[in-house]
Amino acid sequence: xxxxxxxxxxxxxxxxxxxxxxxxxxxxxxxxxxxxxxxxxxxxxxxxxxxxxxxxxxxxxxxxxxxxxxxxxxxxxxxxxxxxxxxxxxxxxxxxxxxxxxxxxxxxxxxxxxxxxxxxxxx
Amino acid sequence: xxxxxxxxxxxxxxxxxxxxxxxxxxxxxxxxxxxxxxxxxxxxxxxxxxxxxxxxxxxxxxxxxxxxxxxxxxxxxxxxxxxxxxxxxxxxxxxxxxxxxxxxxxxxxxxxxxxxxxxxxxxxxxxxxxxxxxxxxxxxxxxxxxxxxxxxxxxxxxxxxxxxxxxxxxxx
Numbered sequence: 001x002x003x004x005x006x007x008x009x010x011x012x013x014x015x016x017x018x019x020x021x022x023x024x025x026x027x028x029x030x031x032x033x034x035x036x037x038x039x040x041x042x043x044x045x046x047x048x049x050x051x052x053x054x055x056x057x058x059x060x061x062x063x064x065x066x067x068x069x070x071x072x073x074x075x076x077x078x079x080x081x082x083x084x085x086x087x088x089x090x091x092x093x094x095x096x097x098x099x100x101x102x103x104x105x106x107x108x109x110x111x112x113x114x115x116x117x118x119x120x121x122x123x
Numbered sequence: 124x125x126x127x128x129x130x131x132x133x134x135x136x137x138x139x140x141x142x143x144x145x146x147x148x149x150x151x152x153x154x155x156x157x158x159x160x161x162x163x164x165x166x167x168x169x170x171x172x173x174x175x176x177x178x179x180x181x182x183x184x185x186x187x188x189x190x191x192x193x194x195x196x197x198x199x200x201x202x203x204x205x206x207x208x209x210x211x212x213x214x215x216x217x218x219x220x221x222x223x224x225x226x227x228x229x230x231x232x233x234x235x236x237x238x239x240x241x242x243x244x245x246x247x248x249x250x251x252x253x254x255x256x257x258x259x260x261x262x263x264x265x266x267x268x269x270x271x272x273x274x275x276x277x278x279x280x281x282x283x284x285x286x287x288x289x290x291x292x293x294x295x
Contacts, residue, residue, distance in 0.1 A: 003288050009281060012234055013253035021147040022161050029139050029165050033172040034132040 135175075138184060139168060145185070146192050152250040153196040155239065163199060167192035183261070189251065190265040200243065237287040245280035252277055 003009040041049065062071045085091050146167055151160035170191050171178075178187060238246055251262045259277075263270045 003285050006281065009285060009288075010253065012230070013249070016231055016234060016253075018144050018148040019151045019160075021144055021164070022157065025147060025161055025164060026139060026143050028161075029143060029168045030136055032165060032169050033139070034136050 135172060138188075142185060142188055143168070146188055149189060149247070149250055150192050150196055152238070153193070153243065153247055154199060159199055163192055163195045166195050170195075186261045186264050189257075189261075190267075193247065193265055233288070237284055240287055241280055241283055245276055245283060248273060248276040249280040249284070 003012060059071070062074055066073075143164065147160055147164045150163040150167075151157065154160050154163060167188060171188050178184075238249060241249065247266065248262060251257045251265060252259075257265075259270050259273050262268075263273045266273065268276075
């Protein structure tokens with residue numbers, strides 16, 4: 001058969017069936033997406049774990065290097081720095097401002113997701 | 124799509140069920156290799172699933188997923204070029220060349236063989252336009268080409284296709 005006109009060629013092309021995919025294609029797509037097992041740790045949990053491990057390593061190194069004296073001195077210094085920071089009015093004001101912003105943002109985010117849900121339900 | 128974006132995983136499986144065949148088809152027509160087409164399809168859906176948050180509301184999922192799979196195919200073709208001295212059309216399934224086999228095949232297979240013999244850029248355009256009933260705008264978006272180029276490619280693809288089929292018609 002010859003395809004002299006554009007229409008004849010178009011008709012023949014549109015009539016072509018799609019390629020038959022391998023039988024296990026859909027299953028393999030779903031197993032790598034929707035049914036993929038959740039990771040053991042969330043990113044923030046990994047960060048927290050990493051921080052805890054780092055602090056522990058630091059403490060072990062301190063104890064190993066200077067015995068209990070250096071450890072106690074470091075702990076005392078860290079404690080006094082923390083107390084110094086928390087007794088500073090400006091620092092407390094900044095912490096309060098940060099907390100308020102975080103709460104405000106979380107309320108705003110909740111509101112957004114609620115409105116998105118409402119739109120989805122509306123559809 | 125709205126349900127998928129709302130975090131419903133079952134909704135994504137519906138999208139997979141609706142588009143996996145078309146996506147595979149585009150991958151296979153571009154790559155000419157069953158295993159690679161399967162991998163590219165899987166990769167495209169995985170990327171789409173992972174980047175659902177970047178999906179623009181109001182856009183068409185089909186255009187988005189076709190674009191992802193097309194780029195995945197391009198990466199694979201580039202890798203082939205890098206690691207092989209063979210010309211790309213030589214990667215087609217053995218024996219599927221229009222000159223050798225198409226004469227004896229039915230009309231659909233003859234057409235497929237002719238499409239396979241087109242250069243990659245024309246083959247993709249014709250696959251997207253005709254086999255998936257897509258509009259020029261969507262093809263341009265998927266391929267990242269200006270609309271004028273898409274129209275030119277389509278015109279030339281048809282021209283070459285007619286030429287190939289004409290040659291085979293004479294041989295018949």
